[in-house]
Amino acid sequence: MxxxxxxxxxxxVTQINFKKELEAASKSMIMIHDPKLLIKLIIRMIVxxxxxxxxxxxxxxxxxxxxxxxISRGEPGLKIPQGFTRxxxxxxxxxxxxxxxxKALTVSRNAIVSDDINRLIWREGVLDKTxxxxxxxxxxxxxxxxxxxNTTACVPAYYRHKLLAILLLGEKNDGTKxxxxxxxxxxxxxxxxxxxxxxxxxxxxxxAEALRNRQLFLRTILVLGSTIEAKDSYTRGHTERVTxxxxxxxxxxxxxxxxxxxxxxxxxxxxxxxxxxxxxxGVPEAILNKKGRLTVEEYETMKLHTTxxxxxxxxxxxxxxxxxxxxxxxxxxxxxxYPQKLKAEQIPISAAIISVADCLDAMTxxxxxxxxxxxxxxxxEIKNNAGIQFRPDVVKAFIELCEKxxx
Amino acid sequence: MxxxxxxxxxxxVTQINFKKELEAASKSMIMIHDPKLLIKLIIRMIVxxxxxxxxxxxxxxxxxxxxxxxISRGEPGLKIPQGFTRxxxxxxxxxxxxxxxxKALTVSRNAIVSDDINRLIWREGVLDKTxxxxxxxxxxxxxxxxxxxNTTACVPAYYRHKLLAILLLGEKNDGTKxxxxxxxxxxxxxxxxxxxxxxxxxxxxxxAEALRNRQLFLRTILVLGSTIEAKDSYTRGHTERVTxxxxxxxxxxxxxxxxxxxxxxxxxxxxxxxxxxxxxxGVPEAILNKKGRLTVEEYETMKLHTTxxxxxxxxxxxxxxxxxxxxxxxxxxxxxxYPQKLKAEQIPISAAIISVADCLDAMTxxxxxxxxxxxxxxxxEIKNNAGIQFRPDVVKAFIELCEKxxx
Numbered sequence: 163m164x165x166x167x168x169x170x171x172x173x174x175v176t177q178i179n180f181k182k183e184l185e186a187a188s189k190s191m192i193m194i195h196d197p198k199l200l201i202k203l204i205i206r207m208i209v210x211x212x213x214x215x216x217x218x219x220x221x222x223x224x225x226x227x228x229x230x231x232x233i234s235r236g237e238p239g240l241k242i243p244q245g246f247t248r249x250x251x252x253x254x255x256x257x258x259x260x261x262x263x264x265k266a267l268t269v270s271r272n273a274i275v276s277d278d279i280n281r282l283i284w285r286e287g288v289l290d291k292t293x294x295x296x297x298x299x300x301x302x303x304x305x306x307x308x309x310x311x312n313t314t315a316c317v318p319a320y321y322r323h324k325l326l327a328i329l330l331l332g333e334k335n336d337g338t339k340x341x342x343x344x345x346x347x348x349x350x351x352x353x354x355x356x357x358x359x360x361x362x363x364x365x366x367x368x369x370a371e372a373l374r375n376r377q378l379f380l381r382t383i384l385v386l387g388s389t390i391e392a393k394d395s396y397t398r399g400h401t402e403r404v405t406x407x408x409x410x411x412x413x414x415x416x417x418x419x420x421x422x423x424x425x426x427x428x429x430x431x432x433x434x435x436x437x438x439x440x441x442x443x444g445v446p447e448a449i450l451n452k453k454g455r456l457t458v459e460e461y462e463t464m465k466l467h468t469t470x471x472x473x474x475x476x477x478x479x480x481x482x483x484x485x486x487x488x489x490x491x492x493x494x495x496x497x498x499x500y501p502q503k504l505k506a507e508q509i510p511i512s513a514a515i516i517s518v519a520d521c522l523d524a525m526t527x528x529x530x531x532x533x534x535x536x537x538x539x540x541x542x543e544i545k546n547n548a549g550i551q552f553r554p555d556v557v558k559a560f561i562e563l564c565e566k567x568x569x
Numbered sequence: 570m571x572x573x574x575x576x577x578x579x580x581x582v583t584q585i586n587f588k589k590e591l592e593a594a595s596k597s598m599i600m601i602h603d604p605k606l607l608i609k610l611i612i613r614m615i616v617x618x619x620x621x622x623x624x625x626x627x628x629x630x631x632x633x634x635x636x637x638x639x640i641s642r643g644e645p646g647l648k649i650p651q652g653f654t655r656x657x658x659x660x661x662x663x664x665x666x667x668x669x670x671x672k673a674l675t676v677s678r679n680a681i682v683s684d685d686i687n688r689l690i691w692r693e694g695v696l697d698k699t700x701x702x703x704x705x706x707x708x709x710x711x712x713x714x715x716x717x718x719n720t721t722a723c724v725p726a727y728y729r730h731k732l733l734a735i736l737l738l739g740e741k742n743d744g745t746k747x748x749x750x751x752x753x754x755x756x757x758x759x760x761x762x763x764x765x766x767x768x769x770x771x772x773x774x775x776x777a778e779a780l781r782n783r784q785l786f787l788r789t790i791l792v793l794g795s796t797i798e799a800k801d802s803y804t805r806g807h808t809e810r811v812t813x814x815x816x817x818x819x820x821x822x823x824x825x826x827x828x829x830x831x832x833x834x835x836x837x838x839x840x841x842x843x844x845x846x847x848x849x850x851g852v853p854e855a856i857l858n859k860k861g862r863l864t865v866e867e868y869e870t871m872k873l874h875t876t877x878x879x880x881x882x883x884x885x886x887x888x889x890x891x892x893x894x895x896x897x898x899x900x901x902x903x904x905x906x907y908p909q910k911l912k913a914e915q916i917p918i919s920a921a922i923i924s925v926a927d928c929l930d931a932m933t934x935x936x937x938x939x940x941x942x943x944x945x946x947x948x949x950e951i952k953n954n955a956g957i958q959f960r961p962d963v964v965k966a967f968i969e970l971c972e973k974x975x976x
Binding site: 191192193195321357358360361364365368369371372375376378379381382383384385386388389392393440443444446447448474475477478479 | 598599600602728764765767768771772775776778779782783785786788789790791792793795796799800847850851853854855881882884885886
């Protein structure tokens, strides 16, 4: 559009087309919440549709407290060279646009264009306005930096008086100079783009915060699950191993088509695995660490850890899948387990999976009252107990994992 | 602007003014992340600047799976009556705009206007296109609903073919009918507004998720802190009380100008308070619950809870303020404490605060080896120990709290 010869009428056509492009672009911008993708789309539009040889955009990144080249696009050899990617506040172009007195020199232009610079350097009054010779040196530095960046025009974008971004434009395809109406258009585009990018950055920041808090929660669950190991000296690493086995079994059950578990299920199973023995916090160390067989009474106390576990995590309002895993991981397929003697499909699937994982680790670990089995013995034991102690489809997945050598 | 008499030239003026308003509105929309505020601004603009007697907007709310009246504005008695605030998918206006065959009837108009309805009802082909008499009944219902809502024109806004919102417009101030170019403008505005509102809703949703995850983390910290009480039967409620006292003291220190604590400090102090004794998880129950004085060796084991606490929470990568509070809450002002015999200002402020809160609760609680003091005795004891066991400015704030009757 830019390369039309300019008659009065045709300038109008250009403006209208510009406006159309701008409106279309603005519309799509708001719903794109990935800053990088957004910048890519804007730069692509400028280069493809508006007849510029190449373009780039530097954007303020709060975490680096610097302006960073978001993306650059154009003919090879013409686009902004790799390596020029970070501009701190002392960088000439940035300094020029953030310093009130200097940027005032280009307010009417909405931009700074190579040809303006020499004119500015020798313009009457520049020295007076900016109070010294520094501006001439700065303008020389800006000129040099623009040459290095293959840039013909720099268009700043502000939001609430803060420099958010600078659009760096290469030459026009038709070789003509930028007209004022074109610079005005690019200023409007840069401003819209900067706001959309700021929106996307805030969005991304918030997403990261939500994720960070989620991970902090999950790590706290891990610490909570590990507290029991400080009491029960024979279970070092038990909680994490059981969780690992349980997740592996669940993935195998999904892979072999037994269940359609979603991502949320796996996270819940992780939490249930980490907390399955948390109720043991309420069981005396004398019972947990007893070197002989437990008496009937002591065993009854030990069994309470399943329901105590659910009580302990009550304030967390955890999903039912998690509570089920904690409460019912000692139920058995034939209904001889505790605390509720549930049978077969009555036992929630999270509990049935943790049950196999828990027994595998318990059997292969030395305990106060017996030595651990070998892995092969434990696998055989679990296989033999399919449909008795364990749910058959869980055992099936477990055996498949053993055959693959994963467990 | 709308009430200009329409000559060909003046239509152009109207369009340009509309466009200007639209661009100005769109620009401000993207950075407003509160959906309610955003809707308010849009409706205000329509009523004030565009010459409509009143306007409202119904917006899809995912959590209710319904369209809800965001806001309505205009002259009293003319704006949309209270009570008409929720429109489910069977509501006539909603049904009309979400049903492909029906909405096709108004595609060229970008809206539905009262006067159109009768025309549509009797228009040839309506029955054929929509395959039944249902459309006539629906149009009658739409007409009636629009009357009840004092609405002359309904302008739908779609994003990716999904109905996001409907702009409900009252009469124009000049009493003339809506022209097609005006409806086109409102359609563009409604579409921009709907996207901005969707953006704001997503933003708000993400903010809520981040907060939810943070609270889940903090509640898990509470559960983690409480686990120690399952082992140490004499400390029921100790952790929560200490945290409460510590926070009260810190707020008083901020109020009396001793320290400029920020919100983050209070959250960290909460976490430190909840976890200050977490290291006791690693101390044998026989020592924690011993009914006589501890031997020197047992006391040394007990003292380890400060450093063990920091080890236990290591995976959480908690802020230094929290770790300090856990590690140094048994240091004393004169340097006779543990684990590092820190003195005076060497002791981090979070630890110095928890120290007073911890001793207050310990002194007023019955322990295996002694009965608790009365509150008055404990307060006197703390006062006497300012500058010896405790940091004087912390004791000062504590005494102020006691005088206010808060502790």
